[in-house]
Amino acid sequence: MVQTGTAIVYLDYNATAPIRPEALAATTTALRTVGNASSAHGPGQEAAYAVDRARAQVATLLGCAANELIFTSGATEANNLAIRSAAGPGCDLVVSAVEHPAVSEAAAEVAAHAGGTVHTIGVYRDGTLRLDELEEALSARPALVSIMAANNETGVLNDLDLVVKLSHEAGTLVHSDATQLVGRLPIDLRKLQLDALSLSGHKFGAPQGVGGLFVRRDTALAIRPLAYGGGHERGQRPGTLNVPGIVGLGAAADAAACHLDQEMVRVRLLRDRFETAVMTALPGTRRNGHPDLRLPGVSSLTFDGLPADAVLAAMPALAASEGSACSSGALEPSRVLLAMGLTRDEADCTIRFSLGYATTTVDIDDAAHHVIDAARRVRAALYPNTTTTASGLAGGQEGQRRHDA
Structure with missing residues (x-):
């Protein structure tokens, strides 16, 4: 785990990586x-x-x-x-x-x-x-x-x-x-x-x-x-x-340069492990961007109907970034996600997770736990009368296939 001064899982390498x-x-x-x-x-x-x-x-x-x-x-x-x-x-x-x-x-x-x-x-x-x-x-x-x-x-x-x-x-x-x-x-x-x-x-x-x-x-x-x-x-x-x-x-x-070949393979496997855990547990969660033509350590996920700021606030032990950028003091939807065809609501429900050379399997498993728990608590607070069913899981998987197509 990256040493941040507190017990925080750090998945914000695209903002800055911990110093080697x-x-x-x-x-x-x-x-x-x-x-x-x-x-x-x-x-x-x-x-x-x-x-x-x-x-x-x-x-x-x-x-x-x-x-x-x-x-x-x-x-x-x-x-x-x-x-x-x-x-x-x-x-x-x-x-x-x-x-x-x-x-x-x-x-x-x-x-x-x-x-x-x-x-x-x-x-x-x-x-x-x-x-x-x-x-x-x-x-x-x-x-x-x-x-x-x-x-x-x-x-x-x-x-x-x-x-x-x-x-x-x-x-x-x-x-x-x-x-x-x-x-x-x-x-x-x-x-x-x-x-x-x-x-x-x-x-x-x-x-x-x-x-x-x-x-x-x-x-x-x-x-x-x-x-x-x-x-x-x-x-x-x-x-x-x-x-x-x-x-x-x-x-x-x-x-x-010395560790690049091993790092990129290891990091890609960790990212895939994280995405599988989160998307299996949270039906309707969608991955953004080409599934293969992407960096090994980046995962952009849209949580259906769950504002990114609320999910991030519900998991203070995990460092990640919203799919939005702060502009002139006001939070605006990501230009990148809008250019890709996401709606403003979808962009507002997107979180970027980025990992790298110091990320461990323990980090990834802890991160998946934090995300799943936070998303479920936010959903329960926003939609108290909604329950997840087996058909909901199937619908979420089908939605992901449509999104990746």
Whole structure:
């Protein structure tokens, strides 16, 4: 069980993963070491060496060259850096309807200032990309296509190989926000010909506040810094390097690369065990997103007629997330789920459970117990005259088959 200070089962890895022991040890050591990586003296050069080693570790995880990486504060900054670098007079941009706001809002801002257009590609009910709409948008010769590798709410995976192929044939550059995929599934940027890719370390066990942007060395995407004031990161991201964070990122990348094959199989089995237990005990519960084309550790479940906030409040010993996002202080239905065709009521009844490298079988069994108990208590409070019957179980299973079709 993840150590959170209290006996809480932690299933919110898509928000942030617990720091890996290797990353914690490396970061702590770096925090005790004095040295600015830009300084020419001994301590400064030791810091620079530590940064170079971390850059090589991250490059190994991604399958790219170390000099193709720019360290940032995280994926939000990396997304903005990539998208703003594509800006030009009248430029059009392409994003999907289920992108993180760090992509969709950056694209809207860039296009508005450039006098261009953002083409938004829809998704099917299972969350997969409508490639016919992508092909239509590419006919406008956009400057950049930005499509996420894996969705943060449902875990649904996009076919980036095909996105790259179609985009490059149309003469368009391609960026991907791979925040949720890096460190959880294999990726080889020597084969996947993306022009740029964003990552955030805390999703796979690095400290919060550090990430990076991969930029292919032979791409036509010319990176323009978001800020000015120094020659750090080859002039593409000025500012004193966060040496402890970068060192922790490298250690997390190294650990993830070493254990990736075993972790993704183990985590997928745990997720399936959790879903089977919950969906068997709670008829009418529906799984969102493609059943197979998704991250191994993500489960988006809609609890028929049960508000997500009520279910979460009824299980304080379990950390998970609503299928909604807080916007301007008001809770709004998830844009992702609405784009997939769920109603507002269904979106409001959806919870995302995400697990990862430190999740155990005990965690999963405890989590299923908490969810089943909370859902039954909420249902009893909201619908006191309703009982579950054998026919209800059959109806719930049939509803799931229709939903997955």
